[in-house]
Amino acid sequence: MTVLYAEDDENDVFFMRRAFSKLGMRTALHVVSxxxxxxxxxxxxxxxxxxxxxxxxxxxxxxxxxxxxxGLEVLQWTRAQPEFNHLPIVVFTSSTQYADLAFSREHRASAYVVKPANLEQLPLLVHAMLDAVAAPRPGDVALDFPQNLLRPD
Structure with missing residues (x-):
C-alpha cells in the first residue's frame, strides 16, 4: 500500500512517519508539503x-x-477527476469547524479525522485508518473506524 500525506507542518510529518514506523507495516509513506x-x-x-x-x-x-x-481544494480537485472516484481520502486536521466537515462530506471525503492531542495515540489511529482502507467497501462509503466523523451513525 502506498500512502500520500500532504502536510506542511514538519512536526506533524515527523510524528506521522514515527507512527508508520512503529506499526512496522509494509506501507510506503510519501510526503508532500x-x-x-x-x-x-x-x-x-x-x-x-x-x-x-x-x-x-x-x-x-x-x-x-x-x-x-x-487540503479542501485538493479534495475538490481529486473528486472532479473520474480516475480518483474510489481513492480513499482522509481529511486529517486540527480543524473542528463545521464548515470544513460539511465541505468534506459534500465532496465525498472517505474520512474526516481531528488530529489527536495525545500523539501516542497516532499509531493506533493510523492502524485503524489502514485497516479500514484494506476492508472491502461498497461504493463510496465512508471508511469505518471510530475516529471518522463522517461515519454513518
Missing part, C-alpha cells in the same frame, strides 16, 4: 512524472490548512 504538490503527484506531472518513484497512492491523507492549495 503543500496541496499543489499533492495534485502534481496525483496527476503525475513535473517531478512526479516517474511512477516508479512516485506511484499512485492507495490512500490520500490531507491536512486542511496548507500553502499553495488547501
Amino acid at each position: 503543500n496541496g499543489r504538490a499533492a495534485v502534481d503527484c496525483l496527476d503525475g506531472t513535473g517531478e512526479f512524472a516517474d511512477r516508479v518513484r512516485h506511484p499512485l497512492p492507495s490512500l490520500l491523507i490531507l491536512d486542511v490548512k496548507m500553502p499553495a492549495m488547501s
